[in-house]
Amino acid sequence: MPGTRFDHIAIGVRALTDAAPVLAGVLGGVPDQGRPSGGFRWGTWRYANGGSLEAIEPLGADGFLHRFLAQRGPGIHHVTFKVVSIEAACARARARGYEIVGRDDSDPCWKEAFLHPRQALGIVVQLAEAHPYPAPPPSEPPPGAAGAPPALAVLGLRLSARSRERAHAQWGAVLEGELERERARELVYRWGDSPMRVSVEVDPARAEGPLAIEVAGARTPALPPGSHPALGTVFVYRSA
Structure with missing residues (x-):
């Protein structure tokens, strides 16, 4: 299962x-x-x-x-x-x-x-x-964009944690993520066939929380270097 x-x-x-x-x-x-x-x-x-x-x-x-x-x-x-x-x-x-x-x-x-x-x-x-609904409720998809470019890939979310132990208790033990990669101050978790990952930067002096959504693809998107003003979110592009 x-x-x-x-x-x-x-x-x-x-x-x-x-x-x-x-x-x-x-x-x-x-x-x-x-x-x-x-x-x-x-x-x-x-x-x-x-x-x-x-x-x-x-x-x-x-x-x-x-x-x-x-x-x-x-x-x-x-x-x-x-x-x-x-x-x-x-x-x-x-x-x-x-x-x-x-x-x-x-x-x-x-x-x-x-x-x-x-x-x-x-x-x-x-x-x-x-679980599947016997009769699915009607869906109201969100807006698209005229002339939208080809879709990029959403790699996942990058967050911070004050210790490896705190990160692993949550993303590993509670949420059953598989620790795919561990470096000196970075942990990367994946979940089975899910296409997205959680990457954790370990820094005892940094506030814990989300840092950026990571995207990738063959084209470079037009994104601001910091937080997007309309979404309050940082998007980080990784080349394919």
Whole structure:
């Protein structure tokens, strides 16, 4: 049976229309799926290697995403891992001292729980046990971009951690990532057939959290050298 899978990286934005010019127009992502979900709307774009980026925009007058944007502005909000059993995944997390928040088993086709960024190395981690819907809900894919270039590959997410032990407890022990490569201050984790990876820079003096989304391809995208002003996210290009 397949194990835990790194599913997507999510970026909090004020409007999905802010994300499309970058995720589709620059990176070449193909609009995939989307729909409203409570106090937010989500949309995903698919990339050359099968990687997936999601943007989430707030709906209504108040909610977690309104607070996130008010406090921090647009930026990387969470990563989602699909697990075989939400119960087993939560048990692994609790066994290593993590508090489970937002556990919701009300939908038998999408059971979810979260690790809070205060404990989870500066990023929200969504755990999801997903099963096919008997009648899939209607999808509302996000916007594309006229004349979008060929899709790049999304290699994954680069983050920081204060120690190897903290990184491995989360990405290895709780989320069952395979340590593909280890250097003096870098750990790289992969998950089975998932096209994306998590790369961790170990630095005891640095704040923990996401650093950049890494992309690759045969063409060099027009990206700013630092954080993208509309998405609050750094994109790092690696040549193919």
